[in-house]
Amino acid sequence: MFSLKGKVAVITGGGSGIGLATVRRFYQAGATVVVADLSDETKLAQEIDGLYIKTDVSIENEVQFLLEKTVEKYGHIDILFNNAGIGRGIGMMSDAESVDYEVSFKVNTMGVLYGLKHGSVYLSDGGVIINSASVAGLQGVPTYGPYVASKHAVIGITKTAALELSLRNIRVNCICPGTIDTPMVQNNTAQKAINNYVTPLGRNGLPEEVAALVHFLSSDDAKFITGQAIAVDGGITAGTSLGIWSGLAALSN
Numbered sequence: 001m002f003s004l005k006g007k008v009a010v011i012t013g014g015g016s017g018i019g020l021a022t023v024r025r026f027y028q029a030g031a032t033v034v035v036a037d038l039s040d041e042t043k044l045a046q047e048i049d050g051l052y053i054k055t056d057v058s059i060e061n062e063v064q065f066l067l068e069k070t071v072e073k074y075g076h077i078d079i080l081f082n083n084a085g086i087g088r089g090i091g092m093m094s095d096a097e098s099v100d101y102e103v104s105f106k107v108n109t110m111g112v113l114y115g116l117k118h119g120s121v122y123l124s125d126g127g128v129i130i131n132s133a134s135v136a137g138l139q140g141v142p143t144y145g146p147y148v149a150s151k152h153a154v155i156g157i158t159k160t161a162a163l164e165l166s167l168r169n170i171r172v173n174c175i176c177p178g179t180i181d182t183p184m185v186q187n188n189t190a191q192k193a194i195n196n197y198v199t200p201l202g203r204n205g206l207p208e209e210v211a212a213l214v215h216f217l218s219s220d221d222a223k224f225i226t227g228q229a230i231a232v233d234g235g236i237t238a239g240t241s242l243g244i245w246s247g248l249a250a251l252s253n
């Protein structure tokens with residue numbers, strides 16, 4: 001396992017799903033982890049001998065406070081995983097409500113932007129920032145307009161930050177998960193639509209499989225990788241899966 005010994009990592013949305021799997025993996029790899037979430041994760045922080053700081057990533061002051069407190073307590077930040085996000089506003093463009101777009105942007109995009117803005121102040125030179133985008137940041141998804149728009153923006157600001165922060169050797173990448181079995185997906189009322197998003201590998205991903213990518217990107221083994229949007233999606237973005245073709249063939253027979 002890539003060692004993160006001596007590194008201090010901040011993970012937003014660390015209380016559930018992909019964030020939680022990453023908290024546990026980073027801890028096993030030797031990092032000191034600060035968990036930021038809306039939900040109370042004091043117990044989790046105790047379990048990993050880390051710190052919980054209540055944070056709403058859509059509020060700029062709270063993101064700044066999170067990073068300031070982390071440096072105050074541990075002296076430095078080496079890794080920032082801007083992971084907190086929401087899925088909202090399932091419906092056709094013709095029924096779009098501006099509030100769905102506003103709220104999606106507030107959490108998914110502005111939450112990442114605040115992490116990039118203040119992360120660039122508080123992160124040590126040579127640090128790593130990873131943002132949560134999605135396959136919905138790489139392609140359109142019918143009925144997911146607000147989410148798609150907010151995640152496309154994440155990829156744009158990731159690439160821009162990577163160029164700007166390269167001067168300090170801070171690497172900035174984003175990950176693009178496909179459908180991953182987390183509470184976000186499990187609690188989604190549009191589960192049917194998600195299940196129709198057929199993965200060539202024939203199953204949803206696990207949060208641990210995404211955490212493995214985040215771990216690699218955070219490690220020194222990835223020190224020449226920056227400005228990238230990397231999919232971990234069971235092949236969704238490779239093209240239309242054979243599963244869909246055979247389903248269509250069966251329909252036409």
Ligand SMILES: NC(=O)c1ccc[n+]([C@@H]2O[C@H](COP(=O)([O-])OP(=O)(O)OC[C@H]3O[C@@H](n4cnc5c(N)ncnc54)[C@H](O)[C@@H]3O)[C@@H](O)[C@H]2O)c1
Pocket residue numbers: 012013014015016017018019036037038039055056057058083084085086087107111132133134135176177178179180181182183184185
């Ligand atoms: N699960 C998937 O299929 C999938 C696919 C692609 C991308 N993603 C992205 O991965 C990230 C994590 O998703 P997940 O599936 O683990 O979701 P999840 O719902 O399991 O976990 C999200 C966590 O973020 C926290 N959170 C939500 N809003 C917040 C806010 N304003 N401030 C701070 N914390 C907040 C929640 O409390 C929760 O603990 C999100 O950005 C999501 O968009 C998920």
